[in-house]
Amino acid sequence: MSTTSGATGPVVRAGGDFQEPPRTPGGVALCGACRERGTCRLGVERERLDEDGVARFALTCPRDQEGGPDVAHGGWTAAVLDDCLGHLPLLHRVLSVTAELTVSFVKPVPVGRPLEVSARVERREGSRWYITGEMVLLPTRAVLARASGIWVTRDQGHFARHADWLAEQDER
Numbered sequence: 001m002s003t004t005s006g007a008t009g010p011v012v013r014a015g016g017d018f019q020e021p022p023r024t025p026g027g028v029a030l031c032g033a034c035r036e037r038g039t040c041r042l043g044v045e046r047e048r049l050d051e052d053g054v055a056r057f058a059l060t061c062p063r064d065q066e067g068g069p070d071v072a073h074g075g076w077t078a079a080v081l082d083d084c085l086g087h088l089p090l091l092h093r094v095l096s097v098t099a100e101l102t103v104s105f106v107k108p109v110p111v112g113r114p115l116e117v118s119a120r121v122e123r124r125e126g127s128r129w130y131i132t133g134e135m136v137l138l139p140t141r142a143v144l145a146r147a148s149g150i151w152v153t154r155d156q157g158h159f160a161r162h163a164d165w166l167a168e169q170d171e172r
């Protein structure tokens with residue numbers, strides 16, 4: 001395990017002994033730097049896995065993710081869809097990483113307005129999870145973006161092997 005000291009004490013980082021990520025009171029799994037601040041910097045406020053197998057996320061695009069006037073930078077939209085869809089394996093207690101992600105930008109995404117992302121597992125093949133999702137504007141549920149991708153299950157040594165690979169790169 002590798003740890004670092006954040007404002008609230010030692011913070012367990014993703015690593016060889018991954019079990020469960022820390023979650024906010026709203027149930028949002030926190031990755032990387034967000035553990036230090038205790039909130040999701042992408043603006044995901046609540047997360048839950050419903051009995052129909054669909055994961056639903058309440059979120060707002062933060063003002064500092066603005067691209068065009070009063071609308072989200074497309075990179076935010078892609079990042080938050082990667083994050084939310086990638087939480088589905090985690091909700092099943094499986095560590096995975098994104099292998100592929102396709103995003104359709106249907107409408108500009110307004111900053112500072114309530115949004116919902118939903119995500120579902122379409123199928124699993126071997127270590128691959130095929131996941132789709134969409135982002136809607138509340139309360140009308142107008143579709144703003146759609147995403148689909150492949151997440152690949154990783155064993156607990158994934159990040160340690162990556163650190164070894166990076167060290168080899170540095171020796172070149």
Ligand SMILES: CCCCCCCC/C=C\CCCCCCCC(=O)SCCNC(=O)CCNC(=O)[C@H](O)C(C)(C)COP(=O)(O)OP(=O)(O)OC[C@H]1O[C@@H](n2cnc3c(N)ncnc32)[C@H](O)[C@@H]1OP(=O)(O)O
Nearest residue numbers: 014021029030031082083086097098099125126127128152
């Ligand atoms: C970000 C941290 C995530 C973990 C955090 C843990 C704490 C949780 C806390 C908080 C929640 C956070 C939630 C985050 C959510 C967002 C997730 C992300 O954004 S992840 C970052 C971006 N993605 C990468 O960094 C992958 C980089 N790429 C790789 O590592 C490799 O290329 C990898 C693992 C994808 C494939 O590596 P190979 O090719 O060596 O593995 P081989 O064993 O050969 O393949 C495994 C399976 O993957 C398929 N595959 C490989 N590449 C594929 C591709 N491009 N498309 C489709 N399938 C692919 C293969 O066909 C194979 O499938 P078959 O086992 O036979 O079922």
